[in-house]
Amino acid sequence: MTSYSNPVKPVAQSSTRTRVITALVLAPVMIVGIFILPLKPFAFFIAFIATVGAWEWANIAGYQKNWSRLLYAFIVFACLYISARILRVHPEWKIWFLAAGTLWWIVAFAMVKHYPGGTGVWNARVVRAFLGICVLIPMWVGFMHLKEEPHSSVLIIYVMLVVWGADTGAYFAGRRWGNSKLAPKVSPGKSWAGFWGGLATTLLLALLACVAFDHWIERIDL
Incomplete structure (x- = not known):
């Protein structure tokens, strides 16, 4: 019996690896630039x-x-x-x-x-x-x-986390449950699962940011 390899999985793994490597390289640069530079x-x-x-x-x-x-x-x-x-x-x-x-x-x-x-x-x-x-x-x-703005570094980090979090949440939710397509004429790879995954990640980050700001960030100078 002839077996057929699935080409989607290696591509997905390669895409994930690329995203992780890119984040590991760019995130420290952004963080240093945000906190250190006047x-x-x-x-x-x-x-x-x-x-x-x-x-x-x-x-x-x-x-x-x-x-x-x-x-x-x-x-x-x-x-x-x-x-x-x-x-x-x-x-x-x-x-x-x-x-x-x-x-x-x-x-x-x-x-x-x-x-x-x-x-x-x-x-x-x-x-x-x-x-x-x-x-x-x-x-x-x-x-x-x-x-x-006051606490500028924290605000900028929060914005970056929202962007990265939405993209990451959408990516992994789309990979796991992405059967129903969001806009197939625009981007066939995008799904409603990815949309909700990105939205849920963003809301979670917003909630955590509110808690952190109320209980911790206002007490320090960043």
Whole structure:
């Protein structure tokens, strides 16, 4: 009798290994940057991360040549610099940057919900490149806003834990119970189990953060 190997399991194991290795490498770097760096070096630190993200986003947008990806990363860095100069003169405008970022995610939800409708518009490379700016600039402003708050390091760590926790919870719940697909036209690998797993992990982290803040964090200076 001929036996057939299951190709899904090795791929899943490889994906898990990659995620773990990436977390082990990046998490210490982020933690050191968050707790050690003062405001201005922290601004450059997050700007560097955003610029690297722009390099990757350029590929998603359809700019696959190195020179075009480098140019896009430079444009995003220039936008970050201009934003920093504007906010230095008008710090009260920060709310408009954050509002623009929130508006973008509402638009993104609508785009996903109506997919594949509207692809004729946002499939254009220049539109996708602009969407990257709508993601990366508010991200930098948001980090800087948190850095200026009391207990800034703890707040930023909490945000990172929510993101990592949601992704991890969704991944493992989807692997275990992911039969019902969430949005097969958008991402065939995503499932409702993953959605609920990510949501449950986020709620658990929020509860733990509330307890920790009330009983411990306010007593120390972080």
